[in-house]
Amino acid sequence: MSTLKTQEKAPEAHRVEFVTPRANLHQNHEGYTLEIEMPGVAKSGVEVTVDDGKLTLVGHPAKEEQSARRVYAERSGFSYRRVFDLDPSIDAAKISASIDQGLLTVKLQKADAAKPRKITVG
Amino acid sequence: MNIIRYTKPEPTVWSPFDRLSSLRELLDSAYQLASSSPGTTSGWVPLLDVFEDVDKVTVVLEAAGMKSGDFDLSLHDGALTISGERKAEVENREGESFRSERSFGAFSRTVTLPAPVKGDEVKATYTDGVLTVTLPKAEEAKPKKISVQLN
Numbered sequence: 001m002s003t004l005k006t007q008e009k010a011p012e013a014h015r016v017e018f019v020t021p022r023a024n025l026h027q028n029h030e031g032y033t034l035e036i037e038m039p040g041v042a043k044s045g046v047e048v049t050v051d052d053g054k055l056t057l058v059g060h061p062a063k064e065e066q067s068a069r070r071v072y073a074e075r076s077g078f079s080y081r082r083v084f085d086l087d088p089s090i091d092a093a094k095i096s097a098s099i100d101q102g103l104l105t106v107k108l109q110k111a112d113a114a115k116p117r118k119i120t121v122g
Numbered sequence: 123m124n125i126i127r128y129t130k131p132e133p134t135v136w137s138p139f140d141r142l143s144s145l146r147e148l149l150d151s152a153y154q155l156a157s158s159s160p161g162t163t164s165g166w167v168p169l170l171d172v173f174e175d176v177d178k179v180t181v182v183l184e185a186a187g188m189k190s191g192d193f194d195l196s197l198h199d200g201a202l203t204i205s206g207e208r209k210a211e212v213e214n215r216e217g218e219s220f221r222s223e224r225s226f227g228a229f230s231r232t233v234t235l236p237a238p239v240k241g242d243e244v245k246a247t248y249t250d251g252v253l254t255v256t257l258p259k260a261e262e263a264k265p266k267k268i269s270v271q272l273n
Contacts, residue, residue, distance in 0.1 A: 024224045037224060039184035039251035061227030062250065064182070068175035074201050075169045075184055092138015103187030 016056065018081035021059070029116060031109040032091045039102035040064075043068060048097045055084045055095070059104065089114035136172035154173045172189030177264055179257045182231060184250035187224075193253055197241045201212075202255065237263040 015118040017120040038046070040061035046074040047058040086092065098105050130200045174181040183204055184195075193206040210226040239257040 020217035020221040021227075023221055024219065025221035026217060026219050032220075035187070035224065035250070038184040039186040042250050045166045058207050067172075068173035068180060070171055072170075073235065075182070099250075100249070101187055101189075102184070 017076075017078045018058075019076055019078045021080040021082055023082060026101075031107065032087075034104075034106040034108065036080070036106070037101070037102065038045060038099070038104050040075075040077075041080065041099065041102055041104070043099055046099055047098065048106065049093070050086065050092045050095060053086050053088075055086050057082050057084075057097075057104065057106065064114070076120075110116040123168050132161065141257070145209045147215070166208075166227065168229055168231065171232060172233055172236065177240055177259050179235050179237055179259065181255040181257070182230065183255070184251065185229075185253060188248070190248040193248065195244065197239070197244065197257075200238060201232050201234045202257065203230060203232040204253065204255065205248075226249060232241060 003036075013122050022037045023102055026033045026035075034057075036059075038059035038061075041059035042062050045060040045062060047060075049056045049058075052098075061077060061079065086108070090108045094109040096107045131266060168183050168185040170183040170253065173182070181202055181204070184226060185206065185208065188208050192208065193204060196203045196205075207228045208226050235257065238260040240260050243258045244255065246253060248254075
C-alpha cells in the first residue's frame with residue numbers, strides 16, 4: 001500500500017503588477033522623443049532595456065516610509081512598465097534617457113543612414 | 123478633422139474586467155460628449171493619498187513633470203485645495219506627434235482633512251513628481267495624556 005503523502009502546496013505564483021504610464025511620442029528629423037509619466041520614480045528606479053527590437057521602460061517608485069495610517073487612497077504604488085516596438089531606423093546604441101520630476105524622457109536617434117540627406121548634383 | 127473627442131486612456135492595472143471597464147469608459151465618454159460644452163478645456167485629475175498620524179496629516183499628490191512654483195495650496199474650512207497648471211512644452215514642436223496621452227492644463231483637487239490643522243505651519247515639498255503636503259494637527263486634535271491621581 002502506498003503511503004499517503006500530503007501534497008506540498010505549490011508556491012503561489014509571484015504576481016507582479018504594473019501600471020501602464022501615460023506617454024507622449026514626438027518625432028522630428030533627428031529622431032523620436034518619448035515622454036513617460038512616472039511620478040514617484042527617482043533616477044535609481046528607472047530601467048531602460050532594448051532587446052529584440054523592443055524598448056522596455058520600467059520605473060520603480062521609491063518606497064515611501066509612512067508610519068501613518070492611509071485614510072484615503074487613490075495611488076496604487078505599483079511599478080510602471082511600458083514596452084514599445086523600435087523602428088528599425090533607430091540607432092539602438094544612441095538611446096539616451098533622463099528623468100526629471102517623475103517625467104522620463106527618452107531620446108531615440110535615427111541611424112545616420114535613415115536621416116534625410118541632401119544630395120547635391122555635381 | 124476630429125469629430126469625436128479623443129479620450130485619453132486611463133492608466134490602469136490590467137484586470138480580467140478590462141472589457142467591462144472599457145464599456146464603462148465608452149459610456150462615460152458618450153456622457154462627457156453630451157454634457158461638456160464646446161470651448162471648455164477638460165482638466166486632468168492627479169491622484170492623491172491622505173495619511174493621518176498622531177500629530178500630522180499628510181497629503182501626497184502625483185503630478186509628473188511640473189515645477190514647484192506651479193502649485194497653489196489653500197486651506198479653507200477644514201479642506202485643503204491643491205491646484206496647479208501643467209504647461210505643455212512648446213519648444214521642439216516641429217515634426218509630428220504620434221501619441222499624446224499626457225494631460226496638460228489646470229487642475230484642482232480638494233480634500234477634507236480628517237483633523238483640524240495649524241494653517242500657518244503647513245509645509246510642501248515637490249520631489250520626483252510627487253507633491254507632499256505636511257499639515258501639523260492643531261493642539262486640540264492631538265491625543266492628550268491625562269494623569270489621574272489615585273489615592
